[in-house]
Amino acid sequence: MPPVRNPILPGFNADPSIVRVGNDYYIATSTFEWYPGVQIHHSKDLANWELVTRPLNRKSQLDMRGDPDSCGVWAPCLTHDGDKFWLVYTDVKRKDGSFKDTHNYIVSAPSIEGPWSDPVYVNSSGFDPSLFHDDDGKKWFVNMLQDHRRRPRSFAGIVLQEFDPAAGKLVGPKKNIFRGTELDLVEGPHLYKRNGWYYLLTAEGGTAYHHACTLARSRDIWGPYDVHPQKHILTSKDAPLAALQRAGHGDIVETPEGRTYLVHLAGRPTTQERRCVLGRETSIQEAFWKDDWLYVKNGPVPSLYVDVPGVRDDTQYWAEQRYTFENGLHKDFQWLRTPDTERIFDTKDGKLTLFGRETIGSWFEQALVARRQTHFSYDAETTIDFSPTDERQFAGLTAYYCRYNFFYLTVTAHSDGQRELLILSSEASWPDGKLTMPLADPVQISNEGKVKLALTIRGRQLQFFYALNGGELKKIGPVYDASILSDECGGHQAHGSFTGAFVGVACSDVNGTALPATFDYFIYRPVEHETDRYDV
Known part of the structure; x- marks a missing residue:
C-alpha cells in the first residue's frame, strides 16, 4: 500500500491525543478560544479521518468569554477505561505575564457521540493534564506544575496524584515525578504501562522550533523515571530543512495487530520567515519497541510519508x-x-x-x-x-x-x-x-x-x-x-x-x-x- 502523506489532520489541529476502542481510532485536539471545545476525529485505518463531534458544546461545560487569544481549551486528553470515554481539558483564562490561570476539568461519556457529562473540576495548578487508567483499576491524574517564582520559565515538572471518580476529586499524596531534561518547558504528559514498565511521554522545548517528544520510564509509577537513550524520540530541532517542523506533543496507540504509532503536532512553515499559516497540524509516525524502549521509525526527525494500515482518499480534501x-x-x-x-x-x-x-x-x-x-x-x-x-x-x-x-x-x-x-x-x-x-x-x-x-x-x-x-x-x-x-x-x-x-x-x-x-x-x-x- 502507498504511504500516507502527513499531516493526517491538516490545518489547525494541535496537541493530539489518540485512543483505540476495538477497531475504532479517535483523536482529540485543542481548540483554544474557538467554540465548541475540543475536536474529535474518527478513523478505522489511521489514514482517513472524519470530524465526529465537539463535546464541549454547552455553557455548563465551557464558557470562554474573556479568554485572551490562544487561551481557552488546551491539550485535551481522550482515554477509554473499558467502560466509557474520559476527556480531560484545561480552560486557560490567562497565560501572559508572570501568572497563568489554568482550570482543569474532566467529563465522561458512554459513547464518543455522548451525551458528555457536566465537568468535574479537578485543580488549577498547571495545564495539559491527562488521565491514566492503571490495570489495578486506579485512575491517575498527571499534570504539569507551574511555579510563578521559577525563572525564566514557570514549568516546574510533572505531578502525579490519584483521581477518585466516585468522589470526583483528587485523593492521596501527590509527587513531582519528572522535572524534564535540559530542553526545559516540560508539559503535555501521558502515562502508559507495558511489560511491567511505566512510560511517561512529555512535550518539551516550547511550541516553536525546538519542540520535542521526550520519553522516560520507571518500574514504579512514582518513579524515579529514567530518560530514553535518545532523550527526545521525536523532534525537528536539529533538522531545519525537514518538511515537518515544530514537531512534538505526542501520544501513542497500538493497532489490533500490535503495530505502534505516535501521533504528534507539527507545523509546515512557508516563506523565508518560516511562518506556519496552517498552524500546528496532526501528523503520525510509525514506531517500534527495542529493549523496552520506544523508537520512531527513521526518527527522531518526523517523516513526511508513513506506512499505516489504510490508504487515504484525498478526493474530498481537494473538493470545493x-x-x-x-x-x-x-x-x-x-x-x-x-x-x-x-x-x-x-x-x-x-x-x-x-x-x-x-x-x-x-x-x-x-x-x-x-x-x-x-x-x-x-x-x-x-x-x-x-x-x-x-x-x-x-x-x-x-x-x-x-x-x-x-x-x-x-x-x-x-x-x-x-x-x-x-x-x-x-x-x-x-x-x-x-x-x-x-x-x-x-x-x-x-x-x-x-x-x-x-x-x-x-x-x-x-x-x-x-x-x-x-x-x-x-x-x-x-x-x-x-x-x-x-x-x-x-x-x-x-x-x-x-x-x-x-x-x-x-x-x-x-x-x-x-x-x-x-x-x-x-x-x-x-x-x-x-x-x-x-x-x-
Missing part, C-alpha cells in the same frame, strides 16, 4: 465545499468563545444571519463564524445582505487569525449613511492589533441590494474581490501579505500563539443595536498552487 444553511451550521464552522449562540447567529430560513455585536477581535462577544484554512492556497466567496447606517456598523468576509492579525472586507457606511465597501486590515501593525492606516480607499455602492464578496489566497498573497447585481467579480484593495495569519505573527512572544488561520464571515455593530447581516452561502475552494510545494 459549498455550504448552505438549510440544515443549520455545518460542522466545519466554529465561532469564538461564547456558548450563547442565539445572540450571535441563527440559520432560520436557510440562511446564516449574524447579529452585530462587538468589534472583530473582541475577547467577549463577537459575531464571527469561520472554518479552518486547510490549504496553502484557496478561494472563498459569499453573498451578504446588510444595511448599515453609519461607520460603526460593518459586516463581511474575513481571513482571521486573532485580534492582532486579520483581513476584513466589509460592507459599511459613511457617516452620512451612504453604503460603501471598506477593507479593515491589521497587516502593517502587528503585533499591536491596530488597523493599518490609512485604510484602503473605500468603494461607494448603492444602499440597496446584495453584495458578493470573495478572496483568493495563493501562498502569501491575498486579494479581495466584490461584485454587484450579479456582475463579474472586481478586485478591491491591494495584495496583502496573508502569511501574517500565522503563529509566528500572532501578537505574542515566542511560544505564545497556538491556533491557525480561519476564513469566514463576521458582523459588528458597535452602536449596540445588533444590526443583522444575512449570508446566502459560503464557498471554500482549494487550489493546487506552486507555493504548496513545501516538501521540496
Whole structure:
C-alpha cells in the first residue's frame, strides 16, 4: 500500500491525543478560544479521518468569554477505561505575564457521540493534564506544575496524584515525578504501562522550533523515571530543512495487530520567515519497541510519508465545499468563545444571519463564524445582505487569525449613511492589533441590494474581490501579505500563539443595536498552487 502523506489532520489541529476502542481510532485536539471545545476525529485505518463531534458544546461545560487569544481549551486528553470515554481539558483564562490561570476539568461519556457529562473540576495548578487508567483499576491524574517564582520559565515538572471518580476529586499524596531534561518547558504528559514498565511521554522545548517528544520510564509509577537513550524520540530541532517542523506533543496507540504509532503536532512553515499559516497540524509516525524502549521509525526527525494500515482518499480534501444553511451550521464552522449562540447567529430560513455585536477581535462577544484554512492556497466567496447606517456598523468576509492579525472586507457606511465597501486590515501593525492606516480607499455602492464578496489566497498573497447585481467579480484593495495569519505573527512572544488561520464571515455593530447581516452561502475552494510545494 502507498504511504500516507502527513499531516493526517491538516490545518489547525494541535496537541493530539489518540485512543483505540476495538477497531475504532479517535483523536482529540485543542481548540483554544474557538467554540465548541475540543475536536474529535474518527478513523478505522489511521489514514482517513472524519470530524465526529465537539463535546464541549454547552455553557455548563465551557464558557470562554474573556479568554485572551490562544487561551481557552488546551491539550485535551481522550482515554477509554473499558467502560466509557474520559476527556480531560484545561480552560486557560490567562497565560501572559508572570501568572497563568489554568482550570482543569474532566467529563465522561458512554459513547464518543455522548451525551458528555457536566465537568468535574479537578485543580488549577498547571495545564495539559491527562488521565491514566492503571490495570489495578486506579485512575491517575498527571499534570504539569507551574511555579510563578521559577525563572525564566514557570514549568516546574510533572505531578502525579490519584483521581477518585466516585468522589470526583483528587485523593492521596501527590509527587513531582519528572522535572524534564535540559530542553526545559516540560508539559503535555501521558502515562502508559507495558511489560511491567511505566512510560511517561512529555512535550518539551516550547511550541516553536525546538519542540520535542521526550520519553522516560520507571518500574514504579512514582518513579524515579529514567530518560530514553535518545532523550527526545521525536523532534525537528536539529533538522531545519525537514518538511515537518515544530514537531512534538505526542501520544501513542497500538493497532489490533500490535503495530505502534505516535501521533504528534507539527507545523509546515512557508516563506523565508518560516511562518506556519496552517498552524500546528496532526501528523503520525510509525514506531517500534527495542529493549523496552520506544523508537520512531527513521526518527527522531518526523517523516513526511508513513506506512499505516489504510490508504487515504484525498478526493474530498481537494473538493470545493459549498455550504448552505438549510440544515443549520455545518460542522466545519466554529465561532469564538461564547456558548450563547442565539445572540450571535441563527440559520432560520436557510440562511446564516449574524447579529452585530462587538468589534472583530473582541475577547467577549463577537459575531464571527469561520472554518479552518486547510490549504496553502484557496478561494472563498459569499453573498451578504446588510444595511448599515453609519461607520460603526460593518459586516463581511474575513481571513482571521486573532485580534492582532486579520483581513476584513466589509460592507459599511459613511457617516452620512451612504453604503460603501471598506477593507479593515491589521497587516502593517502587528503585533499591536491596530488597523493599518490609512485604510484602503473605500468603494461607494448603492444602499440597496446584495453584495458578493470573495478572496483568493495563493501562498502569501491575498486579494479581495466584490461584485454587484450579479456582475463579474472586481478586485478591491491591494495584495496583502496573508502569511501574517500565522503563529509566528500572532501578537505574542515566542511560544505564545497556538491556533491557525480561519476564513469566514463576521458582523459588528458597535452602536449596540445588533444590526443583522444575512449570508446566502459560503464557498471554500482549494487550489493546487506552486507555493504548496513545501516538501521540496
